[in-house]
Amino acid sequence: MSVVGTLEGASSKPSAAGSIRRRLGPRLYGVLLIAAILLFWEVSSRLGWIVSAYWPPVTKILWAAISQLGGGDILVSLAATLRRALTGYAIGSVLGIALGILLGKSKVLRIALLPLIEIVRPIPTPAVIPPLILFLGVDDALKIFAISLATFFPVFTNTFAGVATVDDTLIQTARTFRTSWARTLLRVVLPATLPAIAAGLRTATSLALVVAVVSEMVAGSSGIGYYLVEMQYALRPDLMYAAVMYLAITGYAVNRLFLVLEARLIPWMGKT
Template structure:
């Protein structure tokens, strides 16, 4: 009995340091292991560079095959090869680029004007309860007005030149930027503002050094939403007596019963929207490089 007990004690005593050492090694390994920056549901998955192209390419191939096999009526849904021929003929005749540049210039101008006004008024409403009580009810009412409802009024007020088109696009871009910026300012920790005011910052410095940097994620979310709506409002804007633009191609294709022209214009709008959103997203990544957020892994380079 005594021998057995005395023999087991050294074994137990020897086991404890070993277990402690194993736990220490495990903790050291865990601490040395770099933190994984992907979502916990990814399980190490990293998307390839062309993963996002799989779905649109599959849709194009299926559409082409359906048209070739007479499963899909070509008069309702022209195959991608016919769309390519339509775009090529527009480019050869020198009509495609002027339509694209006209629409792009309108979107850029309207988006810039609407975003600038939204940032100015969003900052004002975000920092002033008086401004919120005065402006917020009117903005919420105006936000509910459909884009097409503005067209007759803008025609009466501003005529049929470029001005009403740009104003309509600016209206579409204004509200997402304004709402997101106000929400971002309201979500800022009050302690940050108290530190700024106790440090002697005036209102301009407080906005520059605390409010805008802290609300940048919300602002960029609003800018991307505003850019998307700007492209949507472009189609309505180019219904205002336009003779050039992608929206004009849509209207021309409808009036001439050419679904290939309509789909080609839709494809151009999709590509332009994706391109401008990618540029804005690149700017967002550069400006928010400091943010330690939990985000999915980027595609392989």
């Protein structure tokens, strides 16, 4: 009896742990890895394994991050960065989708514009920021242009490739029904291309955020990029890492939001 009792007792405990594991699923391992890295960071700083003014303990960073919730500079800076990133992202995405579809369907436009796009595409956006200061100044126009440029290419490339792979039977069927060019584009080509466009848009979200931060670091008066550099010079690494933490959370949240929207709005994504 006692053996059975022990077995019952033992089996009830793993079931609680099991339910947590089930709820978190494979994410548990990811969470554990992050926790282990942060713990290692904390210990390495506290025990002096890494001696640097720019290696504060994680708990100090967390405290700095929490103290900012009551209305600190980080959230204001983050809002400024997000505003720029969203504006640039919207402009770059609209242009990328429009040109991707148009070039995909028009041979004349393809011949005229594709060489230019292919020449500009490999240029890293941060490299063009300093010379652009002369033409666009140092304010939002410069940063939004750089973000739009960085967003444009993945969206354009994916859209363009997506249009090229639209099943020809669909187009032929639309033609059989004498569907107009514009209607075919909107009702046949666009929905068939949406999964490709969405893939491009998702790649572009992280790029938009990265370029927003970099442009603020080079020519910023506000935003999280400027804040990061400012805090380095102000000998406040705790606030600098807190800003990086907020940035990471934002990037993660944007990506999750994108996946949710993708599943809701393009349910045929990933299905053949």
